[in-house]
Amino acid sequence: MQSPKREEGWATQPVRTGHPASPFGPDDVIYLNPTFRSYTCVMPELPFQIPQEVIDWIRAVFADVNLRVSQKLTRIPTTHETSLDITLIEELSQHAAPFRFSSSWSVRLETHYLGGGRYWGQWEIADIGILVIFRRGGAAQQTKIALLQSKRLYPVEAEASAEDHRIDYAIGFGRLLPAEQEYKSSVRERTFTFVKESRYRAFEYQGKQYKAVLSYTDDSGLPVHYLLYNPTSLPIRVSFPIEARGISNVSGNQIIGCRVISARTLDGKLKTGGLKKGENPMFQQLFGSAQDMNLPPWTLDYFIADLVLSCKEGHVAGVTPMEDEALFNVFNRRSGPISAAIAVTIDAPA
Secondary structure, three states, X not given: OOOOXXXXXXXXXXEEOOOOOOOOOOOOEEEOOOOOOOOOOOOOOOOOOOOHHHHHHHHHHHHHHHHHHHHHHHHOOOOOHHHHHHHXXXXXXXXXXXXXXXXXXXXXXXXXXXXXXXXXXXEOOOOEEEEEEEEEOOXXXXXXXXXXXXXXXXOOOOOOOOOOOHHHHHHHHHHHOOOHHHHHHHHOOXXXXXXXXXXXXXXXXXXXXXXXXXXHHHHHOOOEEEEEEOOOOOOEEEEEOOOOOOOOOOOOOOXXXXXXXXXXXXXXXXXXXXXXXXXXXXXXXXXXXXXXXXXXXXXXXXHHHHXXXXXXXXXXXXXXXXXXXXXXXXXXXXXXXXXXXXXXXXXXXX
């Protein structure tokens, strides 16, 4: 059967079918249109059925990570994106041990932070790479890859992006001892607010990195997703200096927090929204007034436990890096397009 014709706005990630219920043949390639379909990659079936207790546990772990990272941005609106990435990795590292379930299944989470770099031309394509490994009795059956490029929401008082730059790395520890005037400026009374008009200042629509991410997706066949760091809720108002008293953490499940959306789906959304080249998207341009859990941008825990593990999102890879070029290029090369790696290993009984 001939593949459907690709039109403007269609995802360039090919998906091979072959599921018994699919109208396409086993060797047919389809292109998923983000306008009509939310998912970028659908595996015909899992190597095995994962017990619900395992999925629920993984979802709970990433929900805790979501809350921890979004609480940090809520308390300290000036937190840099790199610091939020490190917090996410650190929170996951607290589960970096084999966990066994009553069903005799086991899950192991591993993290590895490489540090920043530019790996696709001049640009870093993803801050975090996620590798899901499906094993049975220790033997690898299948792997999945998900690439996340993180962008944080800025308070309205920040009119320009303020992330780590080359000079920051050159100065090194000297940044901790600023000149008197710089220090006084950093501790003066200020107010920061997050509202629906707040923008992702380091996200430049149709900018060089934006185009590099889409180009990487086209050339490699690996879908890239944006990981959007948000506060726990909106509106939020924080005054500096912060009063030195007990910190009350936000609790509960109804938070905005870390959200995930594929680069292709986001591109279609921004085109529809009429965003101009060089503009930074606002929160309200990406989120509806009543965000549906089943629609992107998804919460981080829903993305991992309900979409990547169910093989609706991410890239289906081989069993070993030597057998799969995409797997090798992302996770086995120091010049790969990521800064940090997370491995989720699910081991079924033999």
